[in-house]
Amino acid sequence: MKFIVSSSVLLKQLSAINGVVATNPIVPILENFLFKLEEDILTVTASDLQTTMITNIAVESSEKGAIAIPAKLLLDTLRGLPEQPITFNVNTETFGTEILTDNGRYKLSGENPIDFPKIPTVNRSLTVELSSDALLSAINNTVFATSTDDLRPAMTGVYLQLTAESATFVATDGHRLIRYRRTDINSPSDSSMIIPRKALTLLKASLPEAAPVKAEFSQSNASFTFAGSPAGSTQMICRLIDERFPDFENAIPTNNPNIMTIGRTDILNSLKRIMIYANRTTHQIRLSLKTNALTISAEDLDYSNEANEKLLCDYDGDPLEIGFNAKFLTEMLNNLSAKMLSFEMSAPNRAGLIIPADKEEHEDILMLVMPVMLNTYA
Known part of the structure; x- marks a missing residue:
């Protein structure tokens, strides 16, 4: 499996999803990025089982294949490289990976992509279109007030209430409460869910300015898809918190x-x-x-x-x-x-x-x- 990609484009897209990678994950394979090549599109996935981030990058290739590559080693290598086209040569039998640059060669050992957890699917029971600026403003105004107390899981996320007229974002830690409402976000049907703090923090770090965002919700998962750059798009899928949120209006x-x-x-x-x-x-x-x-x-x-x-x-x-x-x-x-x-x-x-x-x-x-x-x- 072989492909050529711009070092700066790859670094930018990988940095956007790297926040998901845990330092000591439950499953060791999660220390890796999952690379999946389908001709000229490279799909890279990072996950911690609760949250998954996927980015698509345009590359030069006519091949197909997959490999899991150590995230930290790859990112540290890319950060030290000047902007240039780099070539990845992957042996899909031994999972040995070779990175060729203008004046260097870097060899690292990958892992079997089969061991990487399956990407969760969102059965689209509800789809909402919104702007990245509106979503960013909602996250900035609420996520800081979420609780860090895992004994009260409902408060460790932001409650989102969608109606035909507006979207209401609520966060509380028991000492303070933020209610942020937007009338330029609306939904075809009334719905409510609790989105985890980590997922929103990752979203905040990777959302581009003034771009459309497609939000899809099912009973247990939420998905946010947006164009991260002209070079590719990014998707974040997170597991929703299955708890009852406090009755904030009465408070x-x-x-x-x-x-x-x-x-x-x-x-x-x-x-x-x-x-x-x-x-x-x-x-x-x-x-x-x-x-x-x-x-x-x-x-x-x-x-x-x-x-x-x-x-x-x-x-x-x-x-x-x-x-x-x-x-x-x-x-x-x-x-x-x-x-x-x-x-x-x-x-x-x-x-x-x-x-x-x-x-x-x-x-x-x-x-x-x-x-x-x-x-x-x-």
């Missing part, structure tokens, strides 16, 4: 009479400065709200550290003191792009809502953060 408080409007960068920069003085374990900061004035303060009694800053804001409501985890707040604000934010609160022991005052077209973002109890409540 969102509806009566929030205390409303603060403030510049996002103003409060974010202040939080970053103040949180240095907060307790290293709780990251607790205090927001004290009075008419058109916000005081952000933090103290670490163990080290006698404390800090406070006053900011101008537009506040409509009763005087209020409420505590939050500064780490959660800064992460949420960092992921927003709006210039002005609206904080809606009701009481020191009730969740607060963060809603961008200026919204992008087709999108609706709501962020909920649980308060932390301040010792003055006792």
